[in-house]
Amino acid sequence: MFIKEYITEIAKATKSLWTGMRLTGHYFIRLKTVITxxxxxxxxxxxxxxxxxxxxxxxxxxxxxxxxxxxTACELACPNATIKVITKFELTPENKKKKALDTFVYHLDMCTLCGLCVDACPTGAIQMGQNFEHSVYDRSTLTKKLNKPGSKIREGVE
Amino acid sequence: MYTETQIISNSNDELVVNVGPQHPATHGVLHLVITLQGETIKKVEPHLGYIHRSIEKMCESLTYRQFIYASSRMDYLSAHINNHACALAVEKGMQIEVPQRAQYIRVIMDELTRIASHELWWGAMAMDLGAFTPFFYAFREREKITDIMEETCGARLTMNYMVPGGVMTDIHPDFQKKVKEFIELFKSKIDEYDELVTGNIIFQNRTKGVGYLSKADAISYGCTGAVARGSGVSCDIRKLYPYDIYDKVVFDEILETEGDSFARYMVRMREMRESVKIIEQLIDNIPEGEHQAKTKAVLKLPKGDFYTRVETARGELGVYIVSEGATTPYRIKFRSPGFSNLSALDQMARGGKIGDLMATMGTLDLVIPDIDR
Incomplete structure (x- = not known):
């Protein structure tokens, strides 16, 4: 009786190992299933x-x-002080002082890419880009100025 | 700090062995001081704090919109569910009514996260026991979920998709189609997992009867999640204290009574099938409407304290906010599931062999940043 149980157990064990190996073999010979x-x-x-x-x-x-x-809604929304908005005053044609963007400083090295700044922006001025290859040799190059030189605010945006 | 494995012998013929802080089986920087007599474990003492980032303290200086992102960094495998807990706490304080559509999206995302988390655990658990292939099979399907997350939420792991009052953006137009495709695929693949590991005789011999945790111990150590349910403790927050629309979906709370490593393994395997069931019920019925309730730009919680809890992939996560009426919380406390589950490790491993310790630890599904916070 004991021997019979012993042999059945070995047979079951071998079968269970074979089932796993069969699955591995199934994928081993089907190169189309490779997803790398x-x-x-x-x-x-x-x-x-x-x-x-x-x-x-x-x-x-x-x-x-x-x-x-x-x-500065994005600056306030940012949890890591990643964004610094520097503003200046410009004269409008009616000779009135108006707040305008001087420099939009963005510290990519501190950014956790949570997207709260884009969510907070009332005018849709900032967006999330798809570039993900950010590795550089010098950390200071990760501090960026987002507004291009000589750029101005689009007319009609308040 | 221990820089290398140090072996110390004391007078009672006992060996003190350090596992970690850098050890592949500890899934992070966890340091275990194990007292051995021969091969038998006398005591396991976890040393914590290697990646303590004081997230609770950091949250005190963040506003109620900002602190949600920090919770993704605790249990990064169920980041979305952590965010859900934080958002629920703020909503409870502000008494914001979340639109139905947002609730449906949240729950579907939660369950997808749960499947992804359990899949990673399954692969890592098999790898702890020396089987390397399951890891790739698990990641093959997990990749599909992260793709869905990337398309709708914008990130693969730390989604930050929750905002107080709903979700940040509406779902991607392809979302429903892709989730349905994934569910169909996953149903056949989960049978493969069973074929590959669950029925395997080596795996069964190494997990059955190992790392026993009695029902009474599971309760007294405050275990939650699959660890407690493997010992027969009913503790599924989704069933006991339903949040969002969990009271409208039909699913079973998985309970196993053996209390050993294999029982905990089976709980998670069966939970994946339950998650599939939940998603199937919801994915076709997402109601039309707003994805976000209208909230003020600056949130101020009224004076008082608010506690919410959710079921993450690891167990119960509690968020406790004490508010003084300002824009930032006065104090935040996270009750993380990993910490309580780890405290039961000593009880499980004591009297067992050192070779079985890794099997037991694997079934605890530890995420170290969740324990340290």
């Missing part, structure tokens, strides 16, 4: 999702205009 992406080689075809949060960008239109009013 050869990352640096497929950079040309690699497409990130539309909403992917890679970095904060400030889109400019063809006239070198942006939509940032310098309201």
């Amino acid at each position: 992406e050869q990352y640096p080689d497929n950079r040309d075809t690699l497409k990130m999702a539309e909403r992917f949060r890679g970095e904060v960008t400030m889109p400019h239109d063809e006239n070198n205009q942006h939509a940032c009013t310098g309201c």
